[in-house]
Amino acid sequence: MLKAINVYKEIKDNLILQDINLNIEKGDKIGLVGLHNSGKTMLLDILSGKTRPSKGKVIIEGEKTLNRKKIAYVPQVPLLNLSLTPRDLVKYIEGNEHFLEELGINPKSKIKNLSLNEKKRIFLALSLNFSPEYLLIDEINDDEYLKKFFLNFEGGIIVTSHSLRKIWDLISKVIILNKGKIVYSRNKEELLYKIIKIDKKYFSSNLKNHDYDMEGDYIEIWLKRNEKIDQIKGEETLVDPDDAILRYYLRD
Numbered sequence: 001m002l003k004a005i006n007v008y009k010e011i012k013d014n015l016i017l018q019d020i021n022l023n024i025e026k027g028d029k030i031g032l033v034g035l036h037n038s039g040k041t042m043l044l045d046i047l048s049g050k051t052r053p054s055k056g057k058v059i060i061e062g063e064k065t066l067n068r069k070k071i072a073y074v075p076q077v078p079l080l081n082l083s084l085t086p087r088d089l090v091k092y093i094e095g096n097e098h099f100l101e102e103l104g105i106n107p108k109s110k111i112k113n114l115s116l117n118e119k120k121r122i123f124l125a126l127s128l129n130f131s132p133e134y135l136l137i138d139e140i141n142d143d144e145y146l147k148k149f150f151l152n153f154e155g156g157i158i159v160t161s162h163s164l165r166k167i168w169d170l171i172s173k174v175i176i177l178n179k180g181k182i183v184y185s186r187n188k189e190e191l192l193y194k195i196i197k198i199d200k201k202y203f204s205s206n207l208k209n210h211d212y213d214m215e216g217d218y219i220e221i222w223l224k225r226n227e228k229i230d231q232i233k234g235e236e237t238l239v240d241p242d243d244a245i246l247r248y249y250l251r252d
């Protein structure tokens with residue numbers, strides 16, 4: 001299990017991450033979501049061992065030091081020497097080219113001619129030579145090769161996104177970061193809501209316990225997808241999970 005324990009990151013009086021605790025187990029498929037600058041990349045940098053936390057630690061359970069080879073990290077912006085080829089990089093680590101081919105990368109093309117997603121896949125292909133147990137992906141960008149790899153990977157994975165909708169089918173758990181703090185860490189299903197729209201004249205005092213908005217002559221009642229209110233009939237709309245996140249977890 002890859003664990004972050006009471007992790008803080010502060011740079012020049014700017015508290016970027018606060019009291020982060022999380023576990024990534026074998027088979028976990030976790031979506032890490034949050035607005036711009038919420039700290040997603042910094043958290044992956046720290047989980048991968050690339051950046052040290054100011055306080056707290058990252059460990060692989062049962063091991064004394066963090067073995068970075070067990071953690072594959074696909075960064076948002078991969079920095080690679082553009083004049084080289086993927087084959088040069090594989091040779092440098094004395095690795096195997098077939099991981100490149102499996103991920104749709106031509107070993108002979110110059111890196112400067114490859115797309116952002118192809119560069120991300122090079123990072124993944126190189127790390128597969130070390131049989132990683134954990135995979136950290138900073139934005140999957142709808143890349144079909146990365147998605148396919150993601151779904152077949154047997155270790156633990158965490159993938160960042162601005163939008164939960166975009167990664168919904170890939171993941172089972174969600175961690176929401178808001179200004180460097182974890183504000184949600186559970187199964188994705190708990191973020192499924194619906195709205196029931198009823199005429200104001202049917203609004204009774206027992207409904208006041210529910211979460212609702214007044215919209216002109218209508219009341220919009222927010223409920224969990226599987227919740228029911230007796231004797232209330234209205235037009236039902238399913239809520240996009242990103243809208244539920246904004247309403248319940250990213251409000252100031």
Ligand SMILES: Nc1ncnc2c1ncn2[C@@H]1O[C@H](COP(=O)(O)OP(=O)(O)OP(=O)(O)O)[C@@H](O)[C@H]1O
Pocket residue numbers: 011014016034035036037038039040041042043076162
């Ligand atoms: N090296 C650094 N020095 C100073 N501040 C930094 C550094 N790296 C990140 N930050 C700050 O930390 C905060 C979180 O940044 P981070 O890139 O982790 O956010 P993010 O959630 O990944 O954003 P995005 O969704 O835009 O990729 C930002 O305010 C950023 O300016």
